[in-house]
Amino acid sequence: MITGQKFVEGKGTYVDDINLPGMLYMAIVRSPYSRAKIASLKGGLNSSDYEGRMASVGEGGSGEINIYSEPVFAQGYTSYLGQPVAAVFGEDRYKAEDLLNSVDVEYEPLKPVMEIDAALKADPIHPGTKNNILIDKWVGKEFKDTSSPIVLEDSFYNRRVATNPMEPRGVVATYDGNRLTMWASSQSSQSIKEGLVEAMNLSPDSVRVIQADTGGGFGLKGGLHPEYVIAAHAAMKYKRPVKWIETRSEHLSSSNPGRGARADIKIFAGKNGIINGVTGEVYVDAGAYGGFGEFAPRFIAYQLTGPYAIPNGYVRAIATLTNKVPQGPYRGAGRPEASYFIERMVDLLADELKMDPADVRIANMSSEPFKSPLGLEIGAAKPFFQDALKEFEYGKRFTSDTAGLGFFVLVPGIGPGEGARIKIEKGRVKVWLGGDTAGQGHQEFVRTLIREELGIASDLVELQLGDTDAVKRGVGAWGSRSAITAGAAVIAASGKIKDMVIKDFGDYSPENALSGSYDIDHFEEMKGTLNSFGANIAVADVSPLGAIRVKDCWSYYDVGRVLSKESVWGQIMGGIVQGIGQVVSEEIAYSDEGELLTGSIADSGVLSADQVPNFVVKVAENRSDLPHGVKGLGEAPTIGVPSALVRSIEKVTGKRIRDTPVRPEDIAEDF
Amino acid sequence: MGKIKVRVKINGKERSDEVEPRMLLAHYLRDVVGATGTHIGCDTSNCGACTVVMDGKAVKSCTVLVGQANGREIKTVEGLSQNGKLSKIQKAFLDKHGLQCGYCTSGMLMASYWLLKKNKKPTEEEIRRNLSGNLCRCTGYQNIVEAVKYASELIEKEGEEEEVVVESQ
Ligand code: FES
Numbered sequence: 146m147i148t149g150q151k152f153v154e155g156k157g158t159y160v161d162d163i164n165l166p167g168m169l170y171m172a173i174v175r176s177p178y179s180r181a182k183i184a185s186l187k188g189g190l191n192s193s194d195y196e197g198r199m200a201s202v203g204e205g206g207s208g209e210i211n212i213y214s215e216p217v218f219a220q221g222y223t224s225y226l227g228q229p230v231a232a233v234f235g236e237d238r239y240k241a242e243d244l245l246n247s248v249d250v251e252y253e254p255l256k257p258v259m260e261i262d263a264a265l266k267a268d269p270i271h272p273g274t275k276n277n278i279l280i281d282k283w284v285g286k287e288f289k290d291t292s293s294p295i296v297l298e299d300s301f302y303n304r305r306v307a308t309n310p311m312e313p314r315g316v317v318a319t320y321d322g323n324r325l326t327m328w329a330s331s332q333s334s335q336s337i338k339e340g341l342v343e344a345m346n347l348s349p350d351s352v353r354v355i356q357a358d359t360g361g362g363f364g365l366k367g368g369l370h371p372e373y374v375i376a377a378h379a380a381m382k383y384k385r386p387v388k389w390i391e392t393r394s395e396h397l398s399s400s401n402p403g404r405g406a407r408a409d410i411k412i413f414a415g416k417n418g419i420i421n422g423v424t425g426e427v428y429v430d431a432g433a434y435g436g437f438g439e440f441a442p443r444f445i446a447y448q449l450t451g452p453y454a455i456p457n458g459y460v461r462a463i464a465t466l467t468n469k470v471p472q473g474p475y476r477g478a479g480r481p482e483a484s485y486f487i488e489r490m491v492d493l494l495a496d497e498l499k500m501d502p503a504d505v506r507i508a509n510m511s512s513e514p515f516k517s518p519l520g521l522e523i524g525a526a527k528p529f530f531q532d533a534l535k536e537f538e539y540g541k542r543f544t545s546d547t548a549g550l551g552f553f554v555l556v557p558g559i560g561p562g563e564g565a566r567i568k569i570e571k572g573r574v575k576v577w578l579g580g581d582t583a584g585q586g587h588q589e590f591v592r593t594l595i596r597e598e599l600g601i602a603s604d605l606v607e608l609q610l611g612d613t614d615a616v617k618r619g620v621g622a623w624g625s626r627s628a629i630t631a632g633a634a635v636i637a638a639s640g641k642i643k644d645m646v647i648k649d650f651g652d653y654s655p656e657n658a659l660s661g662s663y664d665i666d667h668f669e670e671m672k673g674t675l676n677s678f679g680a681n682i683a684v685a686d687v688s689p690l691g692a693i694r695v696k697d698c699w700s701y702y703d704v705g706r707v708l709s710k711e712s713v714w715g716q717i718m719g720g721i722v723q724g725i726g727q728v729v730s731e732e733i734a735y736s737d738e739g740e741l742l743t744g745s746i747a748d749s750g751v752l753s754a755d756q757v758p759n760f761v762v763k764v765a766e767n768r769s770d771l772p773h774g775v776k777g778l779g780e781a782p783t784i785g786v787p788s789a790l791v792r793s794i795e796k797v798t799g800k801r802i803r804d805t806p807v808r809p810e811d812i813a814e815d816f
Numbered sequence: 817m818g819k820i821k822v823r824v825k826i827n828g829k830e831r832s833d834e835v836e837p838r839m840l841l842a843h844y845l846r847d848v849v850g851a852t853g854t855h856i857g858c859d860t861s862n863c864g865a866c867t868v869v870m871d872g873k874a875v876k877s878c879t880v881l882v883g884q885a886n887g888r889e890i891k892t893v894e895g896l897s898q899n900g901k902l903s904k905i906q907k908a909f910l911d912k913h914g915l916q917c918g919y920c921t922s923g924m925l926m927a928s929y930w931l932l933k934k935n936k937k938p939t940e941e942e943i944r945r946n947l948s949g950n951l952c953r954c955t956g957y958q959n960i961v962e963a964v965k966y967a968s969e970l971i972e973k974e975g976e977e978e979e980v981v982v983e984s985q
């Protein structure tokens with residue numbers, strides 16, 4: 146079948162399309178307050194039935210449960226608007242909704258702590274803890290710079306953004322008395338299983354997680370969520386299958402958004418534009434509980450020199466607890482924030498020195514590989530950037546009067562590798578990967594690699610959905626890692642199959658392979674870095690009232706060898722719109738009192754077709770050292786586009802831009 | 817809750833069901849009819865994932881109560897291909913890679929199908945404007961716009977497909 150054919154026929158099987166006999170629908174009673182004491186609670190399934198906490202799994206997860214881990218149900222008090230307080234179960238989705246009224250909760254609202262600065266000063270939001278600091282670490286090495294003639298300081302804020310996959314979260318859980326089976330909309334069935342095992346104290350053999358067709362993930366669907374645990378617990382308790390499908394409103398209040406990072410940065414530079422050092426503080430608004438927020442600030446700090454050869458760096462990485470839904474990974478997950486912060490400083494330096502921003506960038510690039518004082522390893526940046534300027538016809542088609550440049554290094558998440566299983570049977574090939582595709586088109590690179598490695602035609606190769614019973618070990622599809630790691634695993638597994646065919650037949654041929662039965666499940670261990678460069682240029686148009694339209698947005702990314710043109714271009718064009726969205730409209734916002742101001746998908750700023758132009762996409766195909774030559778790319782656009790676009794807005798409005806999204810009041814003409 | 821009886825023609829096939837009057841057409845199609853190709857992506861009528869064609873006009877089926885569909889003719893994504901043959905708009909979405917995760921796709925197809933019924937040769941701007949009620953988080957829209965243009969070319973070259981009328985059994 147042609148990839149995608151089932152979707153154009155309406156024959157996909159997303160999790161909400163799975164119906165089991167006797168299935169109950171679950172609805173969740175959620176805290177209407179950002180912070181409240183639960184004075185009394187009657188009805189539904191709640192913390193008196195289930196006291197467990199969440200395990201931190203998936204991208205940036207520690208695999209652990211600690212004092213900051215989110216309880217599955219609020220226990221005695223609520224810490225964010227939308228937090229699960231109780232669950233009800235009905236025979237259909239309408240009845241489940243009706244039953245929400247059967248739960249009696251009396252809240253005593255408390256003053257919520259909504260912002261990073263407030264969190265630093267406020268009493269702890271969780272009783273029994275000392276303060277609201279989730280993590281506070283220094284990255285790099287202390288240095289003194291008294292000789293640089295230019296010292297610039299500024300502060301930036303990437304506000305929170307909803308991941309907003311078009312298919313919200315959802316699971317179906319069922320229990321046969323021995324085993325729990327969960328179907329999920331997923332980027333990592335393996336992580337969800339690991340999370341359930343850890344949080345519910347189950348044996349790994351007794352849990353199976355199967356991926357349903359998945360309508361986008363963007364970071365959200367790689368980990369465990371309280372609703373999954375509740376559905377699993379209820380399926381075991383009631384001995385009936387349980388379905389939970391998130392509504393968009395629930396998504397906006399209660400699923401982990403990304404970004405929510407601020408930085409105060411200082412750079413030391415010479416009059417020639419060379420940056421001698423960078424220091425500062427990175428703050429992540431972790432929300433009410435730990436998890437990704439424990440990892441994010443250090444990950445941002447580590448990348449704070451960007452693609453530049455800055456010899457000194459010392460950065461404090463802090464995450465604070467606030468009364469908001471816990472922060473999570475969103476396409477880029479720390480990479481866009483780091484790039485935004487340093488790119489904004491580089492543009493500031495260009496303005497200070499009245500240099501062209503391209504020249505300041507070049508002044509800080511090495512023609513050799515470079516290891517930053519913060520630990521980031523990069524290749525030779527200068528040749529790539531010079532090519533990018535040529536591709537952009539910089540100085541002719543685009544000039545620094547109106548166009549903004551963004552230059553970045555993409556750090557894909559490689560370790561600890563990935564799993565893949567290849568099964569040949571009855572003349573056909575089935576492949577499973579350790580990470581779950583959520584629309585990126587993994588089937589395309591799998592088919593390319595099987596064709597190249599085993600000589601088997603693509604129409605005989607089917608990528609299967611994620612299934613923890615099918616692949617022994619796997620990681621997940623995030624961090625621009627799948628073609629790199631799952632691709633390497635497919636190649637290694639193919640190699641093993643080849644060896645077996647040779648053993649059976651004396652030599653290898655695709656016909657021999659297809660006439661036999663082979664089944665290899667392989668985990669390819671990988672570590673180290675495989676960083677790559679990318680650049681964007683963008684031009685914005687701003688109305689007198691501050692409405693932003695993107696006129697042009699060009700990309701030039703080093704994606705390594707292209708295994709599937711459609712997937713690469715598709716990833717880039719989709720990511721560009723998310724990058725633009727972060728700048729012009731996307732945000733999850735609350736009032737100081739903790740009311741959610743962005744309750745619909747329109748309010749949260751997802752862009753529609755009439756709000757964006759066509760894009761020009763160019764790629765450099767500089768092969769990596771991997772056998773299949775690939776590099777990471779999925780997150781490139783959300784890293785590169787915001788800095789480029791913000792710079793253009795700054796140039797056309799003449800106003801310094803610090804925060805995303807850029808609000809009309811930041812840039813409207815003064816009347 | 818009392819039930820009402822509805823008679824609808826879905827993809828050429830008549831049927832009648834007893835349903836709660838508060839039920840949305842989107843849920844009726846998915847949960848009662850079992851036509852799960854129609855998706856739900858929001859609860860504020862913003863996303864268009866639920867778009868179907870009712871009496872020849874594209875509607876968001878999450879904004880229609882099932883009673884309002886009584887006596888009407890509805891076309892869903894499942895009704896686009898005829899006798900196992902993909903329609904031009906479906907073929908165009910596949911050929912131009914107008915989809916990734918596929919979740920918005922049914923709604924995009926139905927909105928595009930309707931657009932091409934009204935306007936055989938829409939401009940790029942008209943396509944973007946007409947699809948502005950359909951959100952896609954994966955594709956960046958460019959390939960969707962290309963797909964609609966391509967479908968329009970196919971229709972110009974080869975003509976529209978015949979609507980196959982399926983009689984009720
Ligand atoms: S589900 Fe109908 S518009 Fe979103």
Ligand code: FES
Nearest residue numbers: 916917920952954
């Ligand atoms: S293809 Fe995923 S939302 Fe459009």
